[in-house]
Amino acid sequence: MTTSNQQEFAGSHHEANSIGLKIESTTRKKKRTSKNRTKSTIQNIQFWANVNAASVKSCYVKWNQHVTEVFVTSQVVEFDENLNASLSEFLIQMNRCDIPIDGFLIMDGTPEELTAHFKINDVVKLQPIGGV
Amino acid sequence: MPTDSEHLLKYQANRVVLDKLRADPEHLLEWISIVAFYCAVHLIEALAYHDEKRNSADHTERSRYLTKSNHAVLHQNLNALRTASETARYQSCRMFQAHFRASSVEYLVTYHLKTIEDYVLNVWNGGTSQAI
Numbered sequence: 001m002t003t004s005n006q007q008e009f010a011g012s013h014h015e016a017n018s019i020g021l022k023i024e025s026t027t028r029k030k031k032r033t034s035k036n037r038t039k040s041t042i043q044n045i046q047f048w049a050n051v052n053a054a055s056v057k058s059c060y061v062k063w064n065q066h067v068t069e070v071f072v073t074s075q076v077v078e079f080d081e082n083l084n085a086s087l088s089e090f091l092i093q094m095n096r097c098d099i100p101i102d103g104f105l106i107m108d109g110t111p112e113e114l115t116a117h118f119k120i121n122d123v124v125k126l127q128p129i130g131g132v
Numbered sequence: 133m134p135t136d137s138e139h140l141l142k143y144q145a146n147r148v149v150l151d152k153l154r155a156d157p158e159h160l161l162e163w164i165s166i167v168a169f170y171c172a173v174h175l176i177e178a179l180a181y182h183d184e185k186r187n188s189a190d191h192t193e194r195s196r197y198l199t200k201s202n203h204a205v206l207h208q209n210l211n212a213l214r215t216a217s218e219t220a221r222y223q224s225c226r227m228f229q230a231h232f233r234a235s236s237v238e239y240l241v242t243y244h245l246k247t248i249e250d251y252v253l254n255v256w257n258g259g260t261s262q263a264i
Contacts, residue, residue, distance in 0.1 A: 064192075067192055069192070077231060084208055084215070085208045088199075088208035089208075092199040092200075094199075095200050102192040102195045104195075105211070105215045106218065106219070107219050107227060107230075109227060117218070
């Protein structure tokens, strides 16, 4: 590694540069932005689930490279038209705020049955808290 | 890359199959759901090409396009069909039948798919979209 390459490496990966200023690496900045976005997305999904607490059983949230996916199970056995409409409205609002998200209702089942849509270890499960 | 008119031809080919399947609905509810969804997919792709000369790489990209477009009103219709299609393709027959009765599947076609058909064919014939 050459000296200039070493400086570039240091500048891009460490918190302090040679003149003592704290420089956040591009990678770390991206990670922080991504972490904040993830937190914000989770909060929005949780809020939506709470608003629809009477209808939502669980939300399974999965992160792909650029898009959050949310799989929603409902409290009723048959396909819930009203919840489907509410979920669509939520996804439209989120995407129009540049929060990349996709999702749809799935039918509730055993953990084995749910693996048809995602691996259990790849998702975060959210459940509505009361109602707002 | 298929054009809008090519997507409409694919839609029509799927629609012919769908109408044949509906002649024996009791035994073919899952296939009716799947083909109805793909009719809708090609109609939405026709819209996307008509507007932006684009095709979607997958269901997530198509869904996100729809949420951000002037045609977002159709998102809930597409998502209803998507849920049924995903259940039919990836879950057991028992599970599909528990969640989708014959009347629910008929509603998918006569309401959700019909809404998309009427909208897209209206746009295709020079009508206006219903932006939300």
